[in-house]
Amino acid sequence: MKKLGILPRVYLAAVFVILYAPIFYLIYYSFNSGDGMSHFESFTLDHYQAVFQDTRLLIIVLNTVIIALLSALLSTTIGVIGALMIYFMKNKSARQAVLSLNNILIVSPDVIIGASFLILFTLIGVKLGFASVLISHIAFSIPIVVIMVLPKLLEMSTTLIDAARDLGASRKDILTRVILPYIKPGIFAGFFLALTYSLDDFAVTFFVTGNGFSTLSVEIYSMARTGITLTINALSGLIFLITIILVLGYYIIGNKAKSPQGVKK
Amino acid sequence: MRSKNPLRFIYATPYAVWLVLFVLAPIAVIVYYSFFDLSGHLTLANYRNFFSSIYFKLTISSFWYAFLITFFALLISYPTAYFLTKTRHKQLWLLLIIIPSWINLLLKTYAFIGLMGVYGPINAFLEAVGIGSQQILFTDFSFVFVSVYIFIPFMILPIFNALDKINPTLLDASKDLGANAWVTFKRVIWPMTTDGVKSGIQVVFIPALSLFMITRLIAGNKVITLGTAIEQQFLVTQNWGMGSTIAVFLIIFMFLIMILTSGKKGGIIK
Numbered sequence: 001m002k003k004l005g006i007l008p009r010v011y012l013a014a015v016f017v018i019l020y021a022p023i024f025y026l027i028y029y030s031f032n033s034g035d036g037m038s039h040f041e042s043f044t045l046d047h048y049q050a051v052f053q054d055t056r057l058l059i060i061v062l063n064t065v066i067i068a069l070l071s072a073l074l075s076t077t078i079g080v081i082g083a084l085m086i087y088f089m090k091n092k093s094a095r096q097a098v099l100s101l102n103n104i105l106i107v108s109p110d111v112i113i114g115a116s117f118l119i120l121f122t123l124i125g126v127k128l129g130f131a132s133v134l135i136s137h138i139a140f141s142i143p144i145v146v147i148m149v150l151p152k153l154l155e156m157s158t159t160l161i162d163a164a165r166d167l168g169a170s171r172k173d174i175l176t177r178v179i180l181p182y183i184k185p186g187i188f189a190g191f192f193l194a195l196t197y198s199l200d201d202f203a204v205t206f207f208v209t210g211n212g213f214s215t216l217s218v219e220i221y222s223m224a225r226t227g228i229t230l231t232i233n234a235l236s237g238l239i240f241l242i243t244i245i246l247v248l249g250y251y252i253i254g255n256k257a258k259s260p261q262g263v264k265k
Numbered sequence: 266m267r268s269k270n271p272l273r274f275i276y277a278t279p280y281a282v283w284l285v286l287f288v289l290a291p292i293a294v295i296v297y298y299s300f301f302d303l304s305g306h307l308t309l310a311n312y313r314n315f316f317s318s319i320y321f322k323l324t325i326s327s328f329w330y331a332f333l334i335t336f337f338a339l340l341i342s343y344p345t346a347y348f349l350t351k352t353r354h355k356q357l358w359l360l361l362i363i364i365p366s367w368i369n370l371l372l373k374t375y376a377f378i379g380l381m382g383v384y385g386p387i388n389a390f391l392e393a394v395g396i397g398s399q400q401i402l403f404t405d406f407s408f409v410f411v412s413v414y415i416f417i418p419f420m421i422l423p424i425f426n427a428l429d430k431i432n433p434t435l436l437d438a439s440k441d442l443g444a445n446a447w448v449t450f451k452r453v454i455w456p457m458t459t460d461g462v463k464s465g466i467q468v469v470f471i472p473a474l475s476l477f478m479i480t481r482l483i484a485g486n487k488v489i490t491l492g493t494a495i496e497q498q499f500l501v502t503q504n505w506g507m508g509s510t511i512a513v514f515l516i517i518f519m520f521l522i523m524i525l526t527s528g529k530k531g532g533i534i535k
Contacts, residue, residue, distance in 0.1 A: 037380075102288075112495075200370060221482075228382075
């Protein structure tokens with residue numbers, strides 16, 4: 001393969017600098033003893049200390065993590081069930097129809113999802129707060145899990161199932177000892193993606209969260225609306241660290257899964 | 266065969282419930298609510314309102330901004346994706362491009378409030394080179410810039426995948442047959458990547474129509490998109506009927522864009 005010329009290198013470097021500049025800018029000023037993001041006075045860890053002393057903020061972080069883990073776990077379970085259902089459907093057009101319905105929530109703008117769920121919860125009588133946020137996150141993560149698991153199922157040779165059946169395996173055995181082990185990488189990829197979608201979501205949560213309950217994204221939004229606080233910077237430093245760890249985890253699992261399709265939003 | 270058993274899909278109940286409750290029902294309630302006014306009377310007034318000049322202008326400007334955002338995102342992403350496929354450790358570089366998209370959206374937007382602020386580094390730079398400090402935040406420019414920044418990784422990914430699939434022997438063949446770099450690009454590379462470009466446009470244009478957080482934080486309410494209007498009607502004015510009507514149109518636009526950008530043959534770009 002040819003080596004890149006000087007101009008393409010400069011171009012790529014510029015793109016990388018622009019992509020990372022805001023993130024490192026935030027982290028840089030998280031160590032600033034001054035009170036803004038315009039000039040750096042001296043190095044301090046005060047803002048990190050402030051994050052760990054702010055009980056309200058810590059509760060919100062805890063909420064966010066609990067919502068993410070629970071929603072990822074439940075949406076992965078339901079998503080795997082959905083993928084199995086689609087896989088076992090004999091009727092081609094019915095299968096295509098279910099798949100199209102499945103993908104609606106993936107392409108829907110967040111505002112639409114948020115607004116329609118808000119109406120729905122009000123109609124059913126679900127109190128806005130933890131429950132409504134959790135249910136919403138489960139709901140918008142399910143199609144992503146299906147999309148990650150289904151290719152693995154389709155890639156699996158049907159002879160495996162026939163062989164298991166010929167050897168006298170019950171339906172439960174086929175599921176737990178043949179199918180699930182085979183699609184495990186897809187399940188993990190789906191779980192990780194659901195986790196990150198939940199952690200990253202702002203718009204849907206913003207609509208369905210009540211007064212007393214808040215996640216990190218919503219909290220940052222209301223903090224940012226009032227102006228600059230370096231506590232957010234310290235928080236972003238911590239989040240960046242956690243994200244890198246998550247991405248590495250996902251990358252390792254993804255490499256194992258060798259999923260044929262890229263991650264789409 | 267056991268597969269004739271009508272109960273064979275009984276295990277799929279949770280998924281089926283999800284399909285009905287969280288895919289079909291939300292669309293139904295949005296459509297239903299769009300026919301009610303503030304006091305709960307059945308009416309077509311919301312639709313009449315939508316076709317009034319205010320909302321017409323809003324829709325046009327929303328599309329215009331979404332177009333600008335998609336256009337610049339594509340303009341920056343295509344060469345980036347192209348050069349990325351030429352690098353030695355391309356998967357690693359691609360991962361590095363994607364990492365910023367995993368950082369919380371709100372944090373990146375918040376960073377720009379500082380970067381573009383009156384005393385921020387961009388203005389300090391402009392001051393240093395003699396242009397003098399400008400009001401960058403709360404303008405159209407800042408809104409488009411930050412949105413493009415947010416969407417670039419999502420645009421790069423499908424284009425990269427399409428470029429990566431091209432068999433390199435095709436490029437050699439093109440060169441052997443006497444085509445120069447530009448002709449090779451126009452006649453070989455571009456036609457083979459239009460599907461990637463289309464899915465890139467799809468994942469950028471639809472969300473760009475409905476942004477509302479960036480408009481509030483970066484554009485300071487100067488830019489109003491369909492998304493902002495929906496959020497305003499639902500959470501501020503509490504006029505769910507009007508909000509739902511705008512949402513109905515946003516859903517229609519969404520389907521139109523999907524049809525335009527997903528067709529294997531033809532399509533909007535040639």
